[in-house]
Amino acid sequence: MEGLLPQLGIVRKDFPILERTLAxxxxxxxxxxxxxxxxxxxxxxxxxDHLERHNANISxxxxxxxxxxxxxxxxxxxxxxxxxxxxSRDEVIFTKNASEALNLVANSLAWAxxxxxxxxxxxxxxxxxxxxxxxxxxxxLTERKGATLRWFGLTDDGHLDLDGPQGIDELxxxxxxxxxFTWVSNMLGTINPVAEITRRAHEVGAIVVVDASQSAPQMPxxxxxxxxxxxxxxxxxxxxxxxxxTGIGVLWGxxxxxxxxxxxxxxxxxxxxxxxxxxxxxxxxxxxxxxTPPIVEAVGLGAAxxxxxxxxxxxxxxxxxxxxxxxxxxxxxxxxxxxLGPLDAAERGGAISFELDGVHxxxxxxxxxxxxxxxxxxxxCAKPAHARFGVQSSxxxxxxxxxxxxxxxxxxxALEYTRSYFxxx
Amino acid sequence: MTNAPGQDLDSLYQExxxxxxxxxxxxxxxxxxxxxxxHVNPTCGDEITMRVHLDGADGVLRVSDVSYDAxxxxxxxxxxSVMADLVIGKPVEEAMAIHESFLTLMQxxxxxxxxxxxxxxxxxFAGVAKFPARVKCALLSWMAWKDATTQSQGQTQxxxxx
Numbered sequence: 001m002e003g004l005l006p007q008l009g010i011v012r013k014d015f016p017i018l019e020r021t022l023a024x025x026x027x028x029x030x031x032x033x034x035x036x037x038x039x040x041x042x043x044x045x046x047x048x049d050h051l052e053r054h055n056a057n058i059s060x061x062x063x064x065x066x067x068x069x070x071x072x073x074x075x076x077x078x079x080x081x082x083x084x085x086x087x088s089r090d091e092v093i094f095t096k097n098a099s100e101a102l103n104l105v106a107n108s109l110a111w112a113x114x115x116x117x118x119x120x121x122x123x124x125x126x127x128x129x130x131x132x133x134x135x136x137x138x139x140x141l142t143e144r145k146g147a148t149l150r151w152f153g154l155t156d157d158g159h160l161d162l163d164g165p166q167g168i169d170e171l172x173x174x175x176x177x178x179x180x181f182t183w184v185s186n187m188l189g190t191i192n193p194v195a196e197i198t199r200r201a202h203e204v205g206a207i208v209v210v211d212a213s214q215s216a217p218q219m220p221x222x223x224x225x226x227x228x229x230x231x232x233x234x235x236x237x238x239x240x241x242x243x244x245x246t247g248i249g250v251l252w253g254x255x256x257x258x259x260x261x262x263x264x265x266x267x268x269x270x271x272x273x274x275x276x277x278x279x280x281x282x283x284x285x286x287x288x289x290x291x292t293p294p295i296v297e298a299v300g301l302g303a304a305x306x307x308x309x310x311x312x313x314x315x316x317x318x319x320x321x322x323x324x325x326x327x328x329x330x331x332x333x334x335x336x337x338x339x340l341g342p343l344d345a346a347e348r349g350g351a352i353s354f355e356l357d358g359v360h361x362x363x364x365x366x367x368x369x370x371x372x373x374x375x376x377x378x379x380x381c382a383k384p385a386h387a388r389f390g391v392q393s394s395x396x397x398x399x400x401x402x403x404x405x406x407x408x409x410x411x412x413x414a415l416e417y418t419r420s421y422f423x424x425x
Numbered sequence: 426m427t428n429a430p431g432q433d434l435d436s437l438y439q440e441x442x443x444x445x446x447x448x449x450x451x452x453x454x455x456x457x458x459x460x461x462x463x464h465v466n467p468t469c470g471d472e473i474t475m476r477v478h479l480d481g482a483d484g485v486l487r488v489s490d491v492s493y494d495a496x497x498x499x500x501x502x503x504x505x506s507v508m509a510d511l512v513i514g515k516p517v518e519e520a521m522a523i524h525e526s527f528l529t530l531m532q533x534x535x536x537x538x539x540x541x542x543x544x545x546x547x548x549x550f551a552g553v554a555k556f557p558a559r560v561k562c563a564l565l566s567w568m569a570w571k572d573a574t575t576q577s578q579g580q581t582q583x584x585x586x587x
Contacts, residue, residue: 362471362497362499378468378469378470379469386470392472393471
């Protein structure tokens with residue numbers, strides 16, 4: 001099959017968990033990578049090595065271990081900056097996860113004064129395909145500030161409805177202060193036109209926030225290479241979906257915007273000086289990193305993005321495209337199965353949500369699990385997107401750089417088995 | 426039906442459960458009722474709207490009707506059907522004891538021997554207790570029923586006192 005990662009068999013050996021078996025000696029077919037990715041040995045080893053040999057708090061320990069730990073933590077920031085092509089490494093802020101990164105922006109904007117202040121009459125624009133993490137923080141912001149939340153609807157084939165009567169001309173106006181949307185949908189898989197929406201939002205002076213949680217793992221991100229008017233002002237993603245550990249996320253923001261935003265959490269590390277009467281704050285990135293950060297997680301994330309950089313994100317994207325196309329073909333052979341979202345692999349990422357007539361997603365996932373096939377069932381933290389398509393929940397398979405065509409075959413075969421188990425035709 | 430290797434699917438999906446799933450008893454929302462509740466399983470999105478009607482005409486407060494509109498998997502749908510069929514017509518006190526017995530079964534991690542005299546078709550859910558992720562599915566309707574019944578009791582008592 002064309003497009004697969006060269007030496008896929010060797011790449012798979014980098015991921016020890018893929019060797020394990022499940023109950024009954026069945027091999028693991030892991031198709032839940034949009035939920036969390038598996039970890040290569042180098043990430044695991046790097047974290048263990050840090051804990052075994054270099055562990056100390058960062059920036060405040062005046063000893064050799066402290067210097068080593070600080071160096072490893074800051075090197076991870078450099079690696080992440082390279083991974084996303086950040087114009088400046090100081091624009092990379094470590095957070096707990098993507099949700100915290102998005103909440104950081106929404107909260108800081110709630111406290112902002114001057115040009116960035118948001119109030120009655122102002123609008124925040126999101127979309128109907130967002131993960132709850134990119135809906136709720138904006139609901140909270142607009143509710144607290146008396147501003148209005150608006151959103152792009154979706155077309156029947158799972159794209160943002162940018163051309164309809166409630167499209168981009170209607171929704172991006174002088175009142176729009178923030179536009180926040182996902183690069184790649186975690187449920188529909190849709191790849192959104194980041195450059196086009198960002199350009200239009202910038203024309204009215206709005207801040208553009210992009211949830212890159214699903215795009216960062218599977219597509220090249222090169223912020224510096226984007227036209228400045230088409231470059232988002234903020235992107236957020238999480239470590240554990242890019243073969244890194246949990247507990248670490250990334251917020252990248254345009255330096256002058258971050259410098260203008262009020263602090264989010266107060267505490268150690270984020271200050272310049274503290275007096276009882278008041279404090280002054282450190283410059284970015286430390287301004288937004290109060291308290292001891294997740295040090296070993298950051299170091300692990302550094303190893304993770306290095307690993308992806310070695311493989312090449314272009315090659316990862318080609319692999320995902322080939323596997324996704326193969327999966328869409330395979331799923332189309334299952335009677336009663338309906339894919340939610342674009343049917344052209346070129347327009348989507350590697351997460352494919354679907355319905356199967358007569359079987360609830362929970363029951364599908366249960367039967368698949370008994371065959372060793374791990375998928376996700378439920379609303380995937382995207383209830384509005386499900387409601388848009390008139391479904392309460394769905395089953396989602398999501399591939400990644402280690403997924404093989406044989407694993408897609410196993411999924412399709414297990415879906416056939418599910419139909420026979422529930423006596424459907 | 427062939428058994429999947431690995432996990433024991435057939436212990437989860439008993440024929441009784443699949444029968445109730447395909448032909449749920451007492452489904453639909455009906456009048457009269459004293460309380461209506463809406464419960465959701467936030468992790469999966471399963472939802473149920475349930476009405477309970479109590480009647481104390483013969484001096485014993487009884488579950489006169491349980492009606493519902495539910496969206497969910499086979500386990501949650503079948504559990505609702507079994508539950509409604511079990512408690513309708515029973516004195517509230519006895520129905521609450523059945524509820525307690527089902528709860529004990531579900532929380533027993535597969536180690537509790539169910540009492541068929543009390544739970545009837547409900548014993549089919551013994552296998553569910555071995556699948557921790559599915560226990561909440563089986564309990565959704567039972568929790569909704571207890572909530573609605575407790576509210577109905579309040580209503581009924583107020584009416585009696587008033």
